[in-house]
Amino acid sequence: MTRSQRLVLIIAILSTFVSFLDGTIVNVALPAIMRELGGGLTAQQWIVDAYLITLGSLILVAGSVSDVYGRITVLRVGLAAFGAASLAVGLAPTAEFLIIARGVQGIAGALLVPSSLALITSNFRGPAQAKAIGTWTGMTGIAMIAGPLVGGLFVDFASWRFAFLINVLPIAVTLVLLARLGQKDQREPGVSIDYLGAVLCTLGLGGAVFALIEQSTLGWASPAIYLPLVGGIVAFAGFLVRQRLAKNPVMPLGLFRVRNFWAGNIATALIYGALSLSSFALGVYLQQGALLPATLAGLASIPVTVIMILFSSRVGVLSGRYGPRLFMTIGPITAGIGSLLMLSISVPFVYWWQVLPGILLFGLGLTATVSPLTSAILGSIDPSRSGIASAVNNAVSRVAGLIVIAMLGVIVGGSLDLAGVHRAMIAVAVLLILGGIVSFLGIRNPVHEVDAADQASAMPTGSPERQA
Known part of the structure; x- marks a missing residue:
């Protein structure tokens, strides 16, 4: 690598690292936030979903x-906004203020991931680009490990507020490195921003999520619930119509004509919805129900991330050899069985027998799923459209988590007590097993050129199939 390429890679890693770190810290910090600021389960749902609404709806347009304003400019704005919002979260005097600040964090986070990836792809070519993206992906995995542990340590030995303020330091370092990079910004001519589509998507998701979260307080018969729900559905329908008619749609609906793309995204919604529900329910219950310190609650799910880091690349190789369908079928079902093992959680609580076996099986299943899922979706799309295909898949995973957390009250029965966490684990298992079934029925393994040649050579000479 040249000096410039090294700086680009460090900047891209740090930019994404803060977003991933924040996303993994929050579940561990939720019980401490509730004790200090109040609000109960509804406030906890909003603290997670305020971030996901803005992130999921704007990451497509980011x-x-x-392209319009330049990658480096957008990265600077995203970093500064994320730092300011993190500061606001850390200093929040009320739960309502914190929720608004989390929404601003989501807007900033939507700018960081696409811009950091675009910076890599514009500065690296060929094998060097693949290696740089692999390094970038691996370092974000470290954020998944560090987040719960860092959050738990701050909650137990200082304050949950410091868990969010810690973002300010890497953001400041990244802004300094951007200044040292000294690259001229690149802007793509002829690209337009679909502002109307972004607004309709945000209103659609926001209205539906508001109704799902607040219905437990106000009831479905309240106009304050059914009007936002209907309005949200209408706005999201308008977003889909806009994507069909817009000259440069942020979510080209034509992509969903590809079998592996639509089937893979349905599987993504089910699997990542399950993952969000599992992380939230376990993170909160282990502190409020099992009375574990925040640090131990953060460490409880670390085996999943360690297994993924150790074996994801190997699974990717096997998936490339045998095709993604088998892994996308067996993986989610295995993770679902791991979730069902956690129904053994009881009083008195013993992590080693009641949680760890299920966590290990869950981690193995998830590891068998993620890499093949990504390759099945992106491998089905022309490489020239892989960027937008990746953005759509990323948005689907975020929105799935958003909807599932919004429905948490309905799923767990209003409280994350022992019965509630059991209901959550059953819901997680159902979503995962459905993800495996969808993959089995919908995903098709790609036909490699070597396989096609072998099939042709096995056909009789002069047959129409062989001639074709």
Whole structure:
């Protein structure tokens, strides 16, 4: 690598690291936030979903923003906004203030991931680019390990507020490195931003999520619930119509004509919805129900991330050899069985027998799923459209988590007590097993050129199939 390429890779890693770190810290910090600021389960849902609403709805349009205004400019704005929002979260005097600040964090986070990836792809070519993206992906995995542990340590030995304020330091370092990089910004001519589509998507998701979270307080018969729900559905329908008619849609609906793309995204919604529900329910219950310190609650799910880091690349190789369908079928079902093992959680609580076996099986299943899932979706799309395909898949995973957390009250029965966490684990298992079934029925393994040649050579000479 040249000096410039090294700086680019460090900047891209740090930019994404803060977003991933924040996303993994929050579940561990939720019980401490509730004790200090109040609000109960509803406030906890909003603290997670305020971030996911803005992130999930704007990450599609962020790529166009980066092309229009320049990747480095957008990265600077995203970093500064994320730092300011993190500061606001750490100093929040009320739960309502914190929720608004989390929404701003989501807007900033939507700018960071596409811009950092675009910075890599514009500075690296060929094998060097693949290696740089692999390094970038591996370092974000470290954020998944560090987040719960860092959050738990701050909650137990200082304050949950410091868990969010810690973002300010890497953001400041990244802004300094951007200044030292000294690259001229690149802007793509002829690219437009679909502002109307972004607004309709945000209103659609926001209205539906508001109704799902607040219905437990106000009831479905309240106009304050059914009007936002209907309005949200209408707005999201308008977003889909806009994507069909827009000259440069942020979510080209034509992509969903590809079998592996639509089937893979349905599987993504089910699997990542399950993952969000599991992380939230376990993170909160282990502290409020099992009375574990925040640090131990953060460490409880670390085996999943360690297994993924150790074996994901190997699974990717096997998936490339045998095709993704088998792994996408067996993986989610295995993870679902791991979730069902956690129904053994009881009083008195013993992590080693009641949680760890299920966590290990869950981690193995998830590891068998993630890499093949990504390759099945992106491998089915022309490489020239892989960027938008990746953005759509990323948005689907975020929105799935958003909807599942919004429905948490309905799923667990209003409280994350022992019965509630059991209901959550059953829901997680159902979503995962459905993800495996969808993959089995919908995903098709790609036909490699070597396989096609072998099939042709096995056909009789002069047959129409062989001639074709």
